[in-house]
Amino acid sequence: MKRIFGFLLGLTLALLLTLFAGENPWNVFTILVRSAFGSMYDLGLTLSYTTPLIFCGLSVAIGFHAGLFNIGAEGQMTMAVVTAAAVGVLFPQVPFPLAPILAVLAALAAGGLWGWIAGWLRAERGSHEVIITIMMNFIAAGLAGWFALKIIPNPESQNPETALISPNYMFKDYDLIARLFPDTPANASLIFAIVIAVLMWIFLWKTAWGFKLRAVGANPEAAHRSGISEKKVQIAAMTLAGALAGFVALSEVVGSAGQYRIGFSPDYGFIGIAVALMASNNPLGIIVSAFLMGALHKGASDLDLETSTITRDFSRIIQALVILGVVAQGYWEWFKHKRRKG
Amino acid sequence: METMPWILALTLATLRLATPLIFASMGGLMSERSGVVNVALEGFMLMGAFAGAVVGYSYASAWAGWCAALIAGLAIGALYAFFVIELKADQIITGMAFNLLVMGLIPFITKILYSSTGSTPALLVEDRFTFEPLLLAIALVAAISFWMYRTRSGLWVLFAGEHPEALTASGVSVRKVRWAAVTLSGGFAAFGGASLSLFLASSYSPLMTGGRGFMALAALIFGKWKPVPALAACILFAFADAIQIRLQGVKIGGIEIPVQFVQILPYIVTIIALAGFIGKSRAPKALGHQ
Numbered sequence: 314m315k316r317i318f319g320f321l322l323g324l325t326l327a328l329l330l331t332l333f334a335g336e337n338p339w340n341v342f343t344i345l346v347r348s349a350f351g352s353m354y355d356l357g358l359t360l361s362y363t364t365p366l367i368f369c370g371l372s373v374a375i376g377f378h379a380g381l382f383n384i385g386a387e388g389q390m391t392m393a394v395v396t397a398a399a400v401g402v403l404f405p406q407v408p409f410p411l412a413p414i415l416a417v418l419a420a421l422a423a424g425g426l427w428g429w430i431a432g433w434l435r436a437e438r439g440s441h442e443v444i445i446t447i448m449m450n451f452i453a454a455g456l457a458g459w460f461a462l463k464i465i466p467n468p469e470s471q472n473p474e475t476a477l478i479s480p481n482y483m484f485k486d487y488d489l490i491a492r493l494f495p496d497t498p499a500n501a502s503l504i505f506a507i508v509i510a511v512l513m514w515i516f517l518w519k520t521a522w523g524f525k526l527r528a529v530g531a532n533p534e535a536a537h538r539s540g541i542s543e544k545k546v547q548i549a550a551m552t553l554a555g556a557l558a559g560f561v562a563l564s565e566v567v568g569s570a571g572q573y574r575i576g577f578s579p580d581y582g583f584i585g586i587a588v589a590l591m592a593s594n595n596p597l598g599i600i601v602s603a604f605l606m607g608a609l610h611k612g613a614s615d616l617d618l619e620t621s622t623i624t625r626d627f628s629r630i631i632q633a634l635v636i637l638g639v640v641a642q643g644y645w646e647w648f649k650h651k652r653r654k655g
Numbered sequence: 656m657e658t659m660p661w662i663l664a665l666t667l668a669t670l671r672l673a674t675p676l677i678f679a680s681m682g683g684l685m686s687e688r689s690g691v692v693n694v695a696l697e698g699f700m701l702m703g704a705f706a707g708a709v710v711g712y713s714y715a716s717a718w719a720g721w722c723a724a725l726i727a728g729l730a731i732g733a734l735y736a737f738f739v740i741e742l743k744a745d746q747i748i749t750g751m752a753f754n755l756l757v758m759g760l761i762p763f764i765t766k767i768l769y770s771s772t773g774s775t776p777a778l779l780v781e782d783r784f785t786f787e788p789l790l791l792a793i794a795l796v797a798a799i800s801f802w803m804y805r806t807r808s809g810l811w812v813l814f815a816g817e818h819p820e821a822l823t824a825s826g827v828s829v830r831k832v833r834w835a836a837v838t839l840s841g842g843f844a845a846f847g848g849a850s851l852s853l854f855l856a857s858s859y860s861p862l863m864t865g866g867r868g869f870m871a872l873a874a875l876i877f878g879k880w881k882p883v884p885a886l887a888a889c890i891l892f893a894f895a896d897a898i899q900i901r902l903q904g905v906k907i908g909g910i911e912i913p914v915q916f917v918q919i920l921p922y923i924v925t926i927i928a929l930a931g932f933i934g935k936s937r938a939p940k941a942l943g944h945q
Contacts, residue, residue, distance in 0.1 A: 330763070333767065334763065334766070334767050382747050382748070382751075384751060434926070434929070434930050438929075438930045438931070440926070440929040440930050441872075441873075441876065441929065443694055443747060443751075443869075444694075444869050444872055444873050444876075444925070444929060445926055445929060445930075447866060447869045448866065448869065448870075448873075448922040448923075448925050448926050449922075449926070451865075451866055451919060451922045452919045452922050452923065452926075455915040455916070455918050455919035455922075456915065456919070458915050459913045459914075459915035459916065463913060583751075583755060586748070586751060590748065622766055622767060623763070623766070624762055624763070624766055624772050626758070626759050626762035626763060626772060627759065627763060628759070629755050629756070629758050629759030630756060630759035630760060630763060631759075632755055632759070633752045633753070633755035633756035633759060634752075634756065636748065636751070636752040636755070637738065637744070637749065637752045637756070640744050640745050640748045640749060640752065641738050641742040641744035641749065642742075642744075643741070643742030643743040643744055644742055646743075647741055647742055
């Protein structure tokens with residue numbers, strides 16, 4: 314309940330800010346809602362943001378459950394997406410049902426590797442995972458950019474993107490969601506994301522592995538004394554986090570675009586932080602909060618066109634204030650304290 | 656290629672590039688030695704870079720921009736202090752939220768001020784700093800290393816980070832010490848940002864810090880949370896950055912190194928520094944504890 318209040322508080326504050334730009338906050342709010350849900354096209358775009366946000370939210374959440382802050386979902390996702398594109402471009406002969414599976418597995422491995430590096434450095438060398446993952450984000454952007462532009466560039470376009478993957482890799486013909494929302498990148502990966510979220514819920518609360526992971530996050534010392542290796546758990550958690558972020562390759566490359574486009578992500582990895590926090594890191598809640606943040610992001614990107622003074626960057630303000638509204642729950646006690654004093 | 660001028664140029668470039676890192680890591684030092692984790696340095700720097708560039712341009716004076724950066728930095732530092740000290744919000748998550756907030760607010764303000772979301776208008780070359788921030792940065796390190804270990808108020812900060820209960824017992828409010836330290840942290844980090852926009856460049860461009868706030872934090876950890884070693888670490892990272900700029904487009908054995916490989920060099924050096932030496936580095940005892 315408090316989280317919902319925190320979300321509403323953050324959103325309200327963000328909308329009030331638009332007063333400074335000479336806009337009517339209520340007007341901005343209606344634009345947000347209309348451009349998120351106004352038509353099947355808008356809804357399709359909202360859902361196409363929801364899918365990667367579920368994956369990135371899960372990635373951040375599994376880190377939190379193990380007591381780690383994974384700000385590296387962005388880089389892990391980038392490595393995965395460029396890897397999937399590379400597989401699809403370099404091995405065009407692989408037949409259909411095998412091809413997408415191969416591409417996604419390669420993507421998961423790349424994302425997992427990127428997470429593993431941060432997890433290993435944290436567990437074995439004690440390096441702060443926040444700084445390491447931020448640095449890894451920059452490195453991923455550099456490597457992926459080089460690979461996309463120098464090794465497999467798109468010969469038919471001047472845009473910074475890779476060549477298109479072979480059609481064998483795409484499941485468009487079987488995709489009912491894509492048919493429901495024509496001309497949008499929405500695709501069946503959404504269903505897959507929901508399944509993964511449910512699986513992660515089962516993993517965390519119904520398996521011994523999940524229990525160990527949460528034990529390390531809740532109290533590393535107690536976990537250590539009861540014989541759980543926190544190093545192993547930290548490395549495993551970051552690797553899983555990387556792989557979860559890597560699933561974005563499914564919705565982005567195999568499911569819709571068919572290529573890696575530099576800058577395709579509006580910082581999904583960072584919005585994932587807000588998604589995870591709003592849901593208290595509960596995988597099932599993440600499905601809902603990813604949808605909400607996806608809607609806000611879609612809504613905010615239309616502010617460029619619909620208002621004269623507010624741009625798509627407004628989405629970041631909303632995200633930041635929502636995170637603050639949710640995480641700074643201390644204001645309850647603070648106000649109570651003030652009232653007692655005064 | 657003449658070796659001597661090349662070395663001289665590289666040294667000067669290193670010192671220039673070190674300036675923003677030094678300010679930011681001194682900002683980080685203030686906050687973290689008082690016991691408050693600060694991953695918001697990146698946002699504080701952006702704030703300083705932006706405020707400095709806007710005011711510096713309007714008054715055609717780098718010093719005016721410098722003062723504006725300080726005020727903006729102190730303000731956002733105080734706001735961060737309010738969240739983590741008064742509201743007891745998670746320090747790392749709040750810090751990241753502050754970074755996001757600044758990244759969203761700056762284009763929001765530029766759109767209102769200049770009807771664009773890109774760079775701010777540039778200062779004239781003769782209006783911008785030529786060397787002053789570098790000297791100020793080194794003076795700041797010297798001042799902090801004296802103040803922190805030799806004066807009463809400096810020791811308060813150290814005790815707030817190591818033994819807050821002892822500080823409370825001696826009748827000093829840990830809360831107030833942390834408030835002051837975190838607020839100043841914003842001011843120093845903002846100087847770092849302003850040295851980017853008024854010294855290394857002559858305007859603000861979007862996300863111009865490029866992770867320097869986090870590198871400054873890494874330098875602080877690498878420097879074991881001590882002023883002079885942190886300065887040395889900043890110079891090391893700046894050296895990697897200077898090399899990076901020099902290597903762009905250079906051919907080795909007839910093969911040009913891809914620019915992207917060169918650009919990631921400072922980030923790799925940062926990771927190696929954190930991974931290789933952190934074992935010997937010890938954080939302030941009460942760091943991150945409420």
